[in-house]
Amino acid sequence: MTEKLALEGGEPVRRTPFPAFNTIGAEERDAVLAVLAGGSLSGFLGADTPEFYGGEAVRRLESAWAEHFGVPHAVAMNSATSGLYAAVGAGRIGPGDEVIVSPYTMSASATAALIYGAVPVFADIHPDTFCLDPRSVLSRVTSRTKAIIAVDLFGHPADMPALTSIAEKHGLILVEDAAQAPGASLDGELAGTMGHVGVFSLNRHKTIHCGEGGIVVTRSDDLAERLRLIRNHGEVVAAQRQLDDIVNLVGFNYRMTELEAAVALAQLGRLRGLVERRQTAARRLIDGLEDLPGLQPPMVDPNVSHGWYLFAMRYDEAVAGVPRATVAAALRAEGVPVSEGYTEPLYLQPLYQRRIAFGADGFPWRGSTYDGDVDYTRGICPVTEHLWESGLLYTDLIHGLLADDDLDDVVRAYRRVFGNLKRLRELGG
Numbered sequence: 001m002t003e004k005l006a007l008e009g010g011e012p013v014r015r016t017p018f019p020a021f022n023t024i025g026a027e028e029r030d031a032v033l034a035v036l037a038g039g040s041l042s043g044f045l046g047a048d049t050p051e052f053y054g055g056e057a058v059r060r061l062e063s064a065w066a067e068h069f070g071v072p073h074a075v076a077m078n079s080a081t082s083g084l085y086a087a088v089g090a091g092r093i094g095p096g097d098e099v100i101v102s103p104y105t106m107s108a109s110a111t112a113a114l115i116y117g118a119v120p121v122f123a124d125i126h127p128d129t130f131c132l133d134p135r136s137v138l139s140r141v142t143s144r145t146k147a148i149i150a151v152d153l154f155g156h157p158a159d160m161p162a163l164t165s166i167a168e169k170h171g172l173i174l175v176e177d178a179a180q181a182p183g184a185s186l187d188g189e190l191a192g193t194m195g196h197v198g199v200f201s202l203n204r205h206k207t208i209h210c211g212e213g214g215i216v217v218t219r220s221d222d223l224a225e226r227l228r229l230i231r232n233h234g235e236v237v238a239a240q241r242q243l244d245d246i247v248n249l250v251g252f253n254y255r256m257t258e259l260e261a262a263v264a265l266a267q268l269g270r271l272r273g274l275v276e277r278r279q280t281a282a283r284r285l286i287d288g289l290e291d292l293p294g295l296q297p298p299m300v301d302p303n304v305s306h307g308w309y310l311f312a313m314r315y316d317e318a319v320a321g322v323p324r325a326t327v328a329a330a331l332r333a334e335g336v337p338v339s340e341g342y343t344e345p346l347y348l349q350p351l352y353q354r355r356i357a358f359g360a361d362g363f364p365w366r367g368s369t370y371d372g373d374v375d376y377t378r379g380i381c382p383v384t385e386h387l388w389e390s391g392l393l394y395t396d397l398i399h400g401l402l403a404d405d406d407l408d409d410v411v412r413a414y415r416r417v418f419g420n421l422k423r424l425r426e427l428g429g
């Protein structure tokens with residue numbers, strides 16, 4: 001077989017699409033049918049009755065999730081976004097406060113702070129783990145800092161031990177956005193359980209899913225109850241319950257349906273196996289992609305069991321001598337999809353550049369509640385900006401439903417492209 005690049009008209013490594021990621025099977029179908037047969041598709045009532053806490057499937061899911069993750073409380077939500085918002089609300093964060101968060105994440109990790117009138121402050125990430133760099137976090141702490149939202153990006157747990165000591169020292173709430181990392185662990189501690197509050201996503205892209213959904217876990221009875229109040233119109237039960245502290249208990253409808261809960265429970269049973277398959281696939285890719293010039297396969301700390309939501313590789317344009325976009329195009333021509341850069345550093349979004357969120361007057365940045373001066377200029381998080389601009393390639397061809405042959409095709413495509421960098425340089429010139 002010729003090694004000529006598909007970009008130049010050679011035979012591509014692969015002509016057939018890769019197997020789709022689909023983990024929904026008979027158990028999920030049967031669980032949904034059982035709910036449908038009962039006719040009760042949601043069990044919630046926004047009133048001070050037992051139904052305030054949702055239906056039978058929701059409660060079964062919550063206790064199974066709590067048991068699986070070894071925490072006293074799991075609170076089901078209709079998304080991880082809702083879960084993050086509720087976590088910040090439950091943490092009594094409000095106007096005037098600052099919340100330190102990674103800029104290299106899904107946007108809701110940061111808007112969670114804004115929703116409660118707090119100001120997101122972006123700290124840089126560590127180039128090996130893509131998660132918050134504790135030194136950068138420390139440099140962003142001020143007298144206004146109230147919380148840190150750490151993200152276990154791509155399935156790699158954030159440096160929670162270091163962040164925990166910063167949080168303890170400064171009296172901060174530590175939220176762990178583990179949307180991408182169910183089943184991952186650090187020093188034997190499961191991702192999502194290492195902060196005051198942990199948030200998981202069950203949206204369709206994640207390791208396990210129910211279409212849309214989220215779960216918040218905590219060891220705190222106080223936070224758990226506040227999460228449940230925010231989930232379900234907390235203000236309507238405040239009088240009957242004689243709630244003394246009603247800060248941030250303005251409720252939403254973040255309720256999960258019985259259908260989603262039934263699917264999520266079946267999916268939870270698959271979690272361990274699905275993560276293991278991702279780990280096996282990742283190992284095969286890492287072994288196959290070693291020693292390619294300019295490409296650095298993901299680093300895994302020996303204390304980490306990685307969740308492998310995405311497989312992210314550092315790319316060094318200077319070493320490879322070819323723009324990232326060219327390498328990506330060459331890989332795609334070989335029939336192997338690849339993505340570039342992940343997400344734009346969040347502070348470069350118009351929301352932060354223009355500081356327009358709620359109303360047109362610049363709240364929460366401008367006005368009487370906030371006396372800080374947060375910086376969102378380009379350059380504040382150089383590691384993140386570099387990865388976004390040129391330093392990162394990633395793929396979701398790691399999802400564990402791929403056969404060894406599929407993974408070997410991925411490896412062959414990378415080896416062919418990175419073995420032809422000189423040719424790519426000529427083509428580009």
Ligand SMILES: *Cc1c(COP(=O)(O)O)cnc(C)c1O
Binds near residue numbers: 105109200201213214
């Ligand atoms: C997916 C994701 C979310 C949001 O999840 P939803 O359930 O879609 O709201 C939040 N944070 C991170 C890091 C995510 O990957």
